[in-house]
Amino acid sequence: MRLRRTRLYIPGNNPHYVESAGLYGADAVILDLEDSVPLDQKFDARILVKYSLQNVDMGRSEKWVRINGVDTPFWEKDLKEVLPFCDVINLPKVESAADLNRVDDVMGAIEEEHGIEKRPVVPIIETIRGLMRAEEIAAHPRVVALAWGGEDLTADLGIPRGKALILDHVRGHIVLAAKAHGKQALDTVYSNVSDMEGLFEYARRARYMGFDGIGVIHPNQVEVVHRAFRPTDEEIEEARRIVQAAEEAEREGKAVVSLNGRMIDRPVVERARKILRYAEVE
Amino acid sequence: MPVNAVGRDVPSEINGVRMKPFAGVGKTPPEGRRAGSLIRMQPSGRSKLVDTIEEVIRKVGLEDGMTVSFHHHLRNGDYVANMVMKTIQKMGFRNIRIAPSAFFPVHKEIVPMLRDGTVRRIEGSMNGPLGEATSYGEMKETAVLRSHSGRVRAIECGEIHIDVAFIAAPTADQYGNLNGVDGPSACGPLAYAMADAQYADHVVAITDHLVPYPAHPISIFQHQVDYVVNVDKIGDPSGIVSGTLRITTSPTRLKIARYATEIIEKVALRDGFSFQAGAGGVSLAVTKFLGELMEKKGIRASFINGGVTKYVVEMLHKGLVDVVFDGQAFDLEAIKSLKEDPNHIETPLAMYGNPHSSGGVVNMIDVGVLGATEVDIDFNVNVNTHSDGLLLHGIGGHQEVAAGTALTLITVPLYRYRVPVVRESVTTVTTPGEVVDVVVTEYGAAVNPRREDILEALRGSGVPLWDIEDLMKKAYSICGKPAEPRTTDEIVAAIQWRDGTLLDVVYRVKRD
Amino acid sequence: MMAEAGKREKGDVYVRIEDAEGREIVVSSKLMILYGDAIRRTVEEMTSHLNNVRVVVEDFGALDFVIRARLEAALRKYGGEGE
Numbered sequence: 001m002r003l004r005r006t007r008l009y010i011p012g013n014n015p016h017y018v019e020s021a022g023l024y025g026a027d028a029v030i031l032d033l034e035d036s037v038p039l040d041q042k043f044d045a046r047i048l049v050k051y052s053l054q055n056v057d058m059g060r061s062e063k064w065v066r067i068n069g070v071d072t073p074f075w076e077k078d079l080k081e082v083l084p085f086c087d088v089i090n091l092p093k094v095e096s097a098a099d100l101n102r103v104d105d106v107m108g109a110i111e112e113e114h115g116i117e118k119r120p121v122v123p124i125i126e127t128i129r130g131l132m133r134a135e136e137i138a139a140h141p142r143v144v145a146l147a148w149g150g151e152d153l154t155a156d157l158g159i160p161r162g163k164a165l166i167l168d169h170v171r172g173h174i175v176l177a178a179k180a181h182g183k184q185a186l187d188t189v190y191s192n193v194s195d196m197e198g199l200f201e202y203a204r205r206a207r208y209m210g211f212d213g214i215g216v217i218h219p220n221q222v223e224v225v226h227r228a229f230r231p232t233d234e235e236i237e238e239a240r241r242i243v244q245a246a247e248e249a250e251r252e253g254k255a256v257v258s259l260n261g262r263m264i265d266r267p268v269v270e271r272a273r274k275i276l277r278y279a280e281v282e
Numbered sequence: 283m284p285v286n287a288v289g290r291d292v293p294s295e296i297n298g299v300r301m302k303p304f305a306g307v308g309k310t311p312p313e314g315r316r317a318g319s320l321i322r323m324q325p326s327g328r329s330k331l332v333d334t335i336e337e338v339i340r341k342v343g344l345e346d347g348m349t350v351s352f353h354h355h356l357r358n359g360d361y362v363a364n365m366v367m368k369t370i371q372k373m374g375f376r377n378i379r380i381a382p383s384a385f386f387p388v389h390k391e392i393v394p395m396l397r398d399g400t401v402r403r404i405e406g407s408m409n410g411p412l413g414e415a416t417s418y419g420e421m422k423e424t425a426v427l428r429s430h431s432g433r434v435r436a437i438e439c440g441e442i443h444i445d446v447a448f449i450a451a452p453t454a455d456q457y458g459n460l461n462g463v464d465g466p467s468a469c470g471p472l473a474y475a476m477a478d479a480q481y482a483d484h485v486v487a488i489t490d491h492l493v494p495y496p497a498h499p500i501s502i503f504q505h506q507v508d509y510v511v512n513v514d515k516i517g518d519p520s521g522i523v524s525g526t527l528r529i530t531t532s533p534t535r536l537k538i539a540r541y542a543t544e545i546i547e548k549v550a551l552r553d554g555f556s557f558q559a560g561a562g563g564v565s566l567a568v569t570k571f572l573g574e575l576m577e578k579k580g581i582r583a584s585f586i587n588g589g590v591t592k593y594v595v596e597m598l599h600k601g602l603v604d605v606v607f608d609g610q611a612f613d614l615e616a617i618k619s620l621k622e623d624p625n626h627i628e629t630p631l632a633m634y635g636n637p638h639s640s641g642g643v644v645n646m647i648d649v650g651v652l653g654a655t656e657v658d659i660d661f662n663v664n665v666n667t668h669s670d671g672l673l674l675h676g677i678g679g680h681q682e683v684a685a686g687t688a689l690t691l692i693t694v695p696l697y698r699y700r701v702p703v704v705r706e707s708v709t710t711v712t713t714p715g716e717v718v719d720v721v722v723t724e725y726g727a728a729v730n731p732r733r734e735d736i737l738e739a740l741r742g743s744g745v746p747l748w749d750i751e752d753l754m755k756k757a758y759s760i761c762g763k764p765a766e767p768r769t770t771d772e773i774v775a776a777i778q779w780r781d782g783t784l785l786d787v788v789y790r791v792k793r794d
Numbered sequence: 795m796m797a798e799a800g801k802r803e804k805g806d807v808y809v810r811i812e813d814a815e816g817r818e819i820v821v822s823s824k825l826m827i828l829y830g831d832a833i834r835r836t837v838e839e840m841t842s843h844l845n846n847v848r849v850v851v852e853d854f855g856a857l858d859f860v861i862r863a864r865l866e867a868a869l870r871k872y873g874g875e876g877e
Contacts (some may be wrong), residue, residue: 013801014803014805014806015805015806015856015860016803016804016805016806019805019857020533020534023533023534023724023725024533024537040877041801042877043799043867043871043877044799044863044864044867047799047863047864047866047867047870048860048863048864048867049861049863050863051859051863051866052859052863054859055857055859056859064465069301076690201795218533219533219537220533220536224815265791335827460795489809617815669828670827670828671827699804699805699825699854699855700825700828700829700856701828701855760857761857762832762853762858763830764825764828764829764859765827765828765829765830765831767827767828768827794826
């Protein structure tokens with residue numbers, strides 16, 4: 001599975017920002033057609049995103065587009081314009097598998113028409129209803145990762161975002177729903193772009209909460225988050241030993257992996273492998 | 283016209299005076315002895331104060347065709363050059379030659395004087411409207427641009443003879459002792475004016491902060507100063523210094539700065555190293571990143587030559603650097619430190635990088651980070667003109683820093699709003715490629731093939747290494763290849779190398 | 795009929811297509827000397843099928859693909875495509 005430690009949001013209707021989107025080494029770049037684009041610019045924006053996807057060198061970054069939600073009149077046109085040229089569709093305000101099915105149908109028709117591979121979807125859960133249906137959303141075959149957003153959620157609950165105590169519970173819920181279906185879990189953004197230490201702590205915390213990455217709103221944040229998602233030297237050392245033991249067991253045809261007299265379960269080996277992947281990417 | 287050592291067509295004369303073509307760095311030795319100023323009889327009385335600028339101009343005996351000079355420590359907040367030139371214009375003088383160390387956009391008031399015959403030519407850096415006017419052919423004679431050190435060389439050998447030097451002095455006493463660290467228009471050092479004070483026939487200080495005799499500290503001494511005029515204001519503090527100098531926030535510029543810092547780390551960073559600090563966007567960021575790196579690694583710099591800003595002062599106060607040499611201060615913290623810190627030393631421009639001297643500071647500097655409007659595949663650098671041919675910037679200290687420092691980095695974006703910075707051939711050569719070591723962009727760096735040692739040191743680093751031609755191709759593929767500027771055959775400005783030879787010329791731009 | 799696209803901001807381009815007599819293309823840019831011809835060529839190429847229009851392009855240092863994107867947006871609106 002692709003690393004998605006960082007996903008960098010770029011306002012889709014600003015050529016100046018789009019041009020340099022690929023320079024920052026983010027695992028993914030999200031050209032946004034939703035919140036950062038005013039209603040009277042939606043038409044221009046989706047065409048600009050179409051051209052940008054084909055002309056801007058995004059380096060090693062995965063190309064996402066955040067289209068408008070199914071509760072708007074824009075999402076179908078967004079898909080028709082950009083789908084053939086992007087890697088992932090980021091879908092906001094998803095509340096159910098039914099929402100995803102609607103989008104799946106339109107995507108399927110476009111993919112068939114163009115003879116292209118199926119693109120995955122990363123839904124953003126932003127409401128209580130969506131949160132309660134997180135599992136069915138995560139289970140959908142199109143979905144590769146679950147993301148979430150706190151603004152609407154806390155508004156729904158009637159509490160100020162900055163003081164909301166419930167958000168770690170929300171995070172946990174998202175992680176568990178995603179992992180129950182073998183999908184990635186992606187945390188939301190850290191909005192203070194001048195506080196790099198706070199960002200590092202936040203990203204570390206996200207990692208230990210079980211997330212595979214966080215959203216990023218400024219290029220300066222990318223390197224800090226990558227550092228935070230890098231396993232510690234101790235974790236890497238232990239992971240190496242575990243993977244070595246597993247490979248040895250496999251070579252010797254043993255059914256059970258053991259290390260220092262302890263039995264190592266399969267999930268532990270998988271975790272060790274994942275740790276090494278995160279360590280080796282640099 | 284002969285072709286010089288960077289392949290540019292240059293005439294053998296400028297303004298009727300022979301100028302040798304650039305023959306390569308270090309290839310043109312000096313000749314003769316240093317020039318001298320008029321020996322003046324000491325004045326009678328204990329005061330050199332003159333009431334008005336008009337009166338002092340009469341006293342010095344200014345005549346048509348003479349040369350006057352100004353320094354640019356007050357940068358875009360300067361009032362003095364405009365005040366003096368307007369008075370000269372009002373008094374009806376004609377064909378004056380101005381030799382400023384630099385002019386800024388605030389000096390656009392001098393543009394009409396090019397047209398009405400008051401000024402026949404300017405020999406000095408011109409930033410903004412004056413440069414633009416020159417580009418369109420509004421100067422009667424050919425402008426001559428020199429680097430800071432080149433200007434000093436030219437004054438010392440008599441190539442520019444200054445009749446009257448007008449020195450803006452933030453602090454002065456009635457007998458002509460001057461400094462720049464006190465007063466409402468404080469600017470820091472008066473380094474750029476020191477050669478003028480020594481070599482001009484008449485020296486006039488213009489101040490807005492008269493103090494009891496003797497003023498102290500003293501940057502320019504009384505025995506070189508003939509008259510002092512006290513006016514209301516010599517400048518606007520908001521244009522002289524910055525209240526809060528901010529490092530660039532542009533993500534691409536920061537990426538360039540990080541690459542530059544990593545290159546410095548791999549090639550030159552070690553205990554006792556030295557570097558040239560600047561105040562431009564990327565240079566400031568590099569200074570800050572270097573400081574953080576030095577702190578982390580426990581490395582001390584032996585000295586920093588600046589371009590002094592609060593970032594340099596902070597390093598001084600943290601003990602990260604032993605000595606700061608100051609040729610120009612950019613903010614209030616720098617001025618305060620110059621006044622108070624004994625190891626923050628004002629240095630005359632003559633000490634900076636004059637190749638026809640016994641050796642300037644630049645020769646001892648390990649790292650220099652410079653900007654450019656354009657660079658080409660021969661590593662030549664342009665800081666004077668834009669790709670449309672307009673002359674908009676002066677040379678500054680670019681040439682001496684590039685020639686003197688052991689590692690010269692040119693930090694530039696690959697392109698600026700569709701205009702490629704890395705291109706096939708620069709519009710104007712300001713600094714020849716033979717002294718340029720690395721071009722650093724947000725896409726990665728290109729190392730001058732002459733510097734195998736740098737290539738070796740950068741192997742395995744995090745900085746993507748490019749062939750300079752590939753960088754150019756990348757720029758052109760993103761922007762499209764630009765058309766050539768629309769210029770005529772008429773030469774409007776000469777670009778001198780710091781040894782006095784002719785490096786390139788600027789052609790008149792056709793108006794739309 | 796009149797259709798617009800783009801913004802008058804650095805790195806972008808403002809495009810307007812309107813009914814007129816004959817065929818008129820008006821290009822302005824701070825980069826006229828360096829890229830005026832290239833911009834004009836792009837505009838001509840993308841609007842060659844239109845007659846009786848005035849195409850106004852105000853460029854602010856946009857890369858070629860941005861100009862094309864904005865032209866396509868304006869052309870589609872001019873052709874009646876609903877927003």
